[in-house]
Amino acid sequence: MTTLDTRSNPIGADVQSGEPGWKRYVPGHHWRTADEEFDACTLGFWLFLATEVLLFAGLFCGYTIMRYKHPEAFVNGSSYLDWRWGALNTVVLLISSYTMAAAIRAFQLDRQKAGRLLLAITFICGLGFLVIKFTFEYTPKLSGWFIAIDPALHHYASLVDGEALGGLFKHVAGYGGKAPGQFFSYAFSSDPWEPLWWSIYYCATGIHALHVIIGMTLIAWCYRRAVLYNAYGPSHYTMVENTGLYWHLVDLIWIFLFPLLYLIH
């Protein structure tokens, strides 16, 4: 096949035949065997992961230099982060890494239902990570709006000056404005370079969150193909394998981000 043609998709076609997709899989026309194709895909994916590591290496390098230049701003800025949210998110991602690895194993053993379930759990963990990140961390810091169930809210009970969505969100006066760069408007900052800290914080966690979303998209795509075609099994599981590798990288980067952002004194 030398043209892009979805009809030539060896798994998508011929669903009615009853054979599971992974048995019907035929490697690309330029490969001698499916094994060689699998090896090549995995090698390519490891190279891609190397580029991801280098991308974040640039960020970590910027972090190091800025922290060296302005240590007080970093310590001060970090003190607004609650290490418990960071730790919870670390646990969530570690669990999801385990379920991802288990999903790959399940498909290798042709345990389709377990594989799908584990993929779904991984996806939900990713979603949980984002919910924690956006609802309990980004939103209050940027805008001062807390979700009503946020345990931090009781510290600021006397400062609540507004409600939204029928009391689901509560506004705390003077808490918001911890935004990057020129949008920084937090009135009580005690260090002139604090906007820089928030810039680094949002760049690093934002780009990481984008990777979480990409990883979840890949997981959802795997899940869909597993449900529709039984696409993955003992002799063909390339895409789940590589999605897993990607997900572990996302996890690993967070494991570095967590102490660098939350645990500095």
Next chain:
Amino acid sequence: MTTLDNSRAHELGGHGHHEGSYLTPKGGFWATVWDWATTVDHKKIGVMYLCAVLFMFFLGGMAALAVRTELLNPVRTEQVKALGADGKELMENGKPVMKTVITGQWLGDMAAWWKGQELTSIDQGNNWYNRAFTLHGAIMVFMVIIPSIPASLGNFFIPLMLGAKDVAFPRLNLLSWYIYVTGSIFAVCSILIGGVDTGWTFYTPYSTTTDADHANVVLMVLGAFILGFSSILTGLNFVVTVHKLRAPGMGWFDMPLFIWAMYSTSIIQVLATPVIGITLLLLCFERIFRIGIFDPALGGDPVLYQHFFWFYSHPVVYVMILPAFGVISEIIPVHSHKKIFGYRAVAFASLGVALVSFLVWGHHMFASSGELGATVFSALTFLVAIPTAVKVFNWIATLYKGSIALTTPMLYALMFLFLFSIGGLTGLPLGALATDLHLHDSYFVVAHFHYVMMGGTIITFVAGLHHWWPKMFGKMYNQFWANVGAWIVFIGFNVTFFTQFFLGSQGMPRRYASYVDEYHTLHVISTFGSYLLFIGFMVHLLVFIHSLVAGRKAPANPWGGLTLEWEAASPPSEHNFDHEPIVTHGPYDYETTVPPHWNAKDYPLPALPANHH
């Protein structure tokens, strides 16, 4: 002694079916367009890259000519007597009324004429000049030189040379072409809405403060960011292809040297490009959110940008030149019918260059870094000379006692040796700290990197195009006129850029729109050289068009090459080879192998020991 066992396959009555060439149209016009737009065939993608790169080369070249034309005359302001509508001098209180006239601003005048206004300040015209050279630099670096050889010739010939049907990830390959086009569109859009005047390096604070109310810089930087993705994907694809798709019998040291060079190039692309990716992304954030990482007023550090930028952009200098080394390593043995001298030395030199390339970025920042750092980087910089000199000596040793055919590719390869040596040797005074302080940011630097980038890469790109043109399109071209074009390019190139060594050593700074009168003669010579260059490239364009329209049909192996691409038909069939090739000889074994498709009677091999078959 043949590699491809076509003959045996026919005897066995095997599936020696002959498919059409990859260029055979699939149905009507729109069907063919759709076929090309959705192709995952590495050959078509290579040709599409070639067209895109040549188009961008034309755009970048036009910008270069604009820059040179502007520099024909220095910018001057004069006080002249104002004339009234009747053509007489205007008088006021018995004195003539004076007005200021700006001369020598060709670009500014053009832009003002276009907008129907009159040029009123020097700054206006100078901004147009800044935009022209930024356009030239950004297009030539990001959209021409980086993808030139790897993405076009590499895409086409890596699978063919490896004896494979395609690259490892054909769909990814198509995707990277579309990403390239998207990035180029971003860049062209930023030009259309007014242009960028930061220089191609986007140094902060230029890139964070100029044109403050325009999105141009963000668009251009995003364009470069997107092009980086294309570069990464192509490099990744090639690394895996080389690892996994070599024909049976082809070990690492049986690979053609072009493959070694492309392998080293791809490794640099994969490892260096992500760093510029994050840098350009941070630059966009800097521009949009003023995050302050590169802005000292907000606590950041502008030199950090330079470090980030050159950590990528120095290795990328070798992304530009290593493929050229690969092409030269093919052309010289083929057109002198002689085994390459020191195969392993040339192969390892490619890897050596790739390794050293990551350690020398600081030499772009001698003037902005501390003494110790500059000294270390200066010392490391001289290391680059070792592997590159190994290669140059090996090529010259290959030529020694070879049967040299002065075909167009060979002519270009010889010109490359000449130009690249000048480019390399003039790098030494720039790498030495004391002389660099004098030459830094002068035309000497401009001349040096044009000798390396253009005299090295572009010249070799054209050489490779002439070398593989018969294979790519199945047509021969007119050698005489191609040689004429080559000589015009060579002379034009030297006239343009050799003068700039003098300009630079006399103190002419780069990127200035005007200059003192002492430099005028040299600038005029340089500008006329650039016109000559333009004529030379136009001759090549006409030769190629003539070849496509009326060229003689090319034989499968016009030059007598031994690498696998010469086994395939000209142009190759859709799946490259009728049967998977099996490698039984080295890529340069001219003493022991009759080239494929050649008659053994026309190719008397040297007498060999009896036990050698």
